[in-house]
Amino acid sequence: xxxxxxxxxxxxxxxxxxxxxxxxxxxxxxxxxxxxxxxxxxxxxxxxxxxxxxxxxxxxxxxxxxxxxxxxxxxxxxxxxxxxxxxxxxxxxxxxxxxxxxxxxxxxxxxxxxxxxxxxxxxxxxxxxxxxxxxxxxxxxxxxxxxxxxxxxxxxxxxxxxxxxxxxxxxxxxxxxxxxxxxxxxxxxxxxxxxxxxxxxxxxxxxxxxxxxxxxxxxxxxxxxxxxxxxxxxxxxxxxxxxxxxxxxxxxxxxxxxxxxxxxxxxxxxxxxxxxxxxxxxxxxxxxxxxxxxxxxxxxxxxxxxxxxxxxxxxxxxxxxxxxxxxxxxxxxxxxxxxxxxxxxxxxxxxxxxxxxxxxxxxxxxxxxxxxxxxxxxxxxxxxxxxxxxxxxxxxxxxxxxxxxxxxxxxxxxxxxxxxxxxxxxxxxxxxxxxxxxxxxxxxxxxxxxx
Ligand SMILES: [Zn+2]
Numbered sequence: 001x002x003x004x005x006x007x008x009x010x011x012x013x014x015x016x017x018x019x020x021x022x023x024x025x026x027x028x029x030x031x032x033x034x035x036x037x038x039x040x041x042x043x044x045x046x047x048x049x050x051x052x053x054x055x056x057x058x059x060x061x062x063x064x065x066x067x068x069x070x071x072x073x074x075x076x077x078x079x080x081x082x083x084x085x086x087x088x089x090x091x092x093x094x095x096x097x098x099x100x101x102x103x104x105x106x107x108x109x110x111x112x113x114x115x116x117x118x119x120x121x122x123x124x125x126x127x128x129x130x131x132x133x134x135x136x137x138x139x140x141x142x143x144x145x146x147x148x149x150x151x152x153x154x155x156x157x158x159x160x161x162x163x164x165x166x167x168x169x170x171x172x173x174x175x176x177x178x179x180x181x182x183x184x185x186x187x188x189x190x191x192x193x194x195x196x197x198x199x200x201x202x203x204x205x206x207x208x209x210x211x212x213x214x215x216x217x218x219x220x221x222x223x224x225x226x227x228x229x230x231x232x233x234x235x236x237x238x239x240x241x242x243x244x245x246x247x248x249x250x251x252x253x254x255x256x257x258x259x260x261x262x263x264x265x266x267x268x269x270x271x272x273x274x275x276x277x278x279x280x281x282x283x284x285x286x287x288x289x290x291x292x293x294x295x296x297x298x299x300x301x302x303x304x305x306x307x308x309x310x311x312x313x314x315x316x317x318x319x320x321x322x323x324x325x326x327x328x329x330x331x332x333x334x335x336x337x338x339x340x341x342x343x344x345x346x347x348x349x350x351x352x353x354x355x356x357x358x359x360x361x362x363x364x365x366x367x368x369x370x371x372x373x374x375x376x377x378x379x380x381x382x383x384x385x386x387x388x389x390x391x392x393x394x395x396x397x398x399x400x401x402x403x404x405x406x407x408x409x410x411x412x413x414x415x416x417x418x419x420x421x422x423x424x425x426x427x428x429x430x431x432x433x434x435x436x437x438x439x440x441x442x443x444x445x446x447x448x449x450x451x
Contacts, residue, residue: 010405011051012037015371018056019380020044023360024063025336025343027385034061036367039405043363058375059399060388063359064127064156064368065315068345069222069260069281069307072131072146073110075117076430077101081438090228090292091448099166099443104436105135110142112429114149115422121313122155122409125370125398128349128358129155129313130258130281132195132222134162139174143182147190154408154416156368158352160195160222163210165203166445176209183217189404191352192217193258198224199243200234200447204250211251219352220256220278223247226269227261228292234447244269253278258348260307263287263295270296274303279348282341283309284322298326299333305345306338315342316393323390335386367405372397 015034022028022044032044034056080101087093105113110133121129129150135142143159150157159182163175175195183192194214196202202210214221226232226243235243244265247253255277262273262280273280280297286309287294297304308318319338326333346359357365374397380388401409408415 012042013052013054015054015056015061018059018061018371020361021060021062021385022362023343024339024346027336027339027382029380029382029385034361034369036402036405039367041361041363041365041367044361054400056371058373060372060374060380061361062125062370062372063346063361064370064401064403065125065342066128066130066305066345066349066359067121067126067308067313067315067318068130068258068279068305068348069283069309070117070121070129070131070313071133071310072114072117072129073102073105073133073135074098074310075113075120076109076426076433080434083438084442089230090290091230091446093290095443095446099445100440101437102134103136103167103443104433104440106138106436107142107145109429109433110135110138111145111149112426114146115153115417116426117313118150118153118155118157119414119417119419119422122153122401122403122414123398123412124312124314124316124395125372125401126313126315127156127368127370127401127403128158128346130158130193130222130307130345130349132160132162132260134164134197136167136171139171139178141178143178143192147182147187151187151189152416153414154189154403154406156189156349156353156403158191158193158349160193162195162197163206164197164201165206166197166201166443172206176206176213179210180213180217183213183219193219193222193352196221196223196252198227198231199246200231201445204239207247207250207252214256215251220254220258221252222258223252223260225259225262226264227287228290229264230447232264242266242269244272248272248276256351260309261287261292261295262297263293265296270300274300277303279303279305279344281305281307281345282322283307283318284325285309285311285318288321288325294325294329298322299330301340303344304341305348306341307345314395316389317395320390320393335390337386338389339386367402369402370398371400373399
């Protein structure tokens with residue numbers, strides 16, 4: 001869906017008397033009036049008022065957050081029924097929960113999930129979602145449905161379809177084609193990557209197909225890597241080499257690749273990933289919830305971003321939980337741990353949009369920003385921003401959100417959609433989705449079996 005460029009026609013807006021986080025990493029914090037014009041930050045300074053002014057005293061204006069690994073399709077799963085034996089390992093979590101939910105999704109529920117997930121993210125100050133989508137019984141056109149839903153909300157996104165062989169060769173081919181098709185079309189606020197599930201559900205041929213589509217389009221492959229130990233065991237059995245080596249030989253690892261998790265990679269794989277320039281996305285809450293372990297990339301600097309892996313869209317919550325998890329293992333974890341990772345997520349999104357200033361509020365940057373009701377009792381500066389971020393910020397502080405210069409959340413409410421109507425609709429959609437889910441059997445694909 002292509003939205004009209006309303007922001008371009010809007011008069012300049014001055015956000016006045018705020019504390020502005022110009023950059024997250026390295027932190028830069030100033031007191032300023034921030035002027036938005038033509039969808040971008042026009043200026044930062046004192047007294048630069050436009051025809052429209054908004055009082056932002058007592059607020060902290062921050063760059064909009066980027067969730068670098070999300071699964072919007074899970075947005076209607078909260079509280080869903082579960083009548084099976086509890087899963088005992090990561091494979092069973094997939095077989096009994098997520099690979100049943102994704103097969104129950106249809107067009108209606110894909111759309112409603114994207115609306116709910118996108119809305120939750122925006123209301124938490126997340127302005128870009130890098131999503132990884134799976135709906136094996138509704139593949140063709142699924143990315144358009146998601147892009148349309150997110151476009152209506154006014155949230156920026158980088159989308160892909162999760163290619164996998166677990167549901168057979170026809171669906172694997174359809175998944176590759178969905179990525180290829182989506183990458184050909186231009187949208188205002190959405191871009192594409194090539195999605196791939198994980199080494200342990202992908203044949204060499206399918207992996208190479210994904211790499212080829214990505215190479216042709218000049219984008220990266222977005223893939224789960226060694227989330228569970230089963231991925232490494234499968235790769236050793238299947239290919240005689242560990243996951244990162246296998247992906248490198250298939251042409252997946254390069255500077256545009258986005259690798260979610262990397263929990264079970266060994267030192268050799270970690271070095272290989274860094275040498276290829278790929279970006280790793282850590283998802284600490286998801287890893288804790290699935291009991292899969294702790295990514296060594298939590299302790300490595302460089303191209304490491306943060307995602308929720310579908311546990312909502314609140315990157316302040318994710319950053320705080322991840323920081324505390326990292327500190328639990330290593331007291332040397334510096335306070336700026338979350339800021340550096342959030343900036344990396346913004347870099348990835350900025351590269352897909354051709355916007356190197358995305359994730360900053362420097363003049364010329366896309367005006368993707370969040371106005372937080374945050375008036376701390378202690379001074380705030382570049383030197384102590386990390387401490388405020390980890391120990392001061394909290395859910396519910398988001399007042400206003402701008403994406404590409406447009407006010408899409410005002411006083412904590414969407415300006416684009418009727419939230420009550422959305423909620424009234426999704427409860428019915430969720431009921432139908434849950435009924436199909438209950439009728440969907442446990443997935444029989446089992447990478448633990450000897451091949
Ligand atoms: Zn994931």
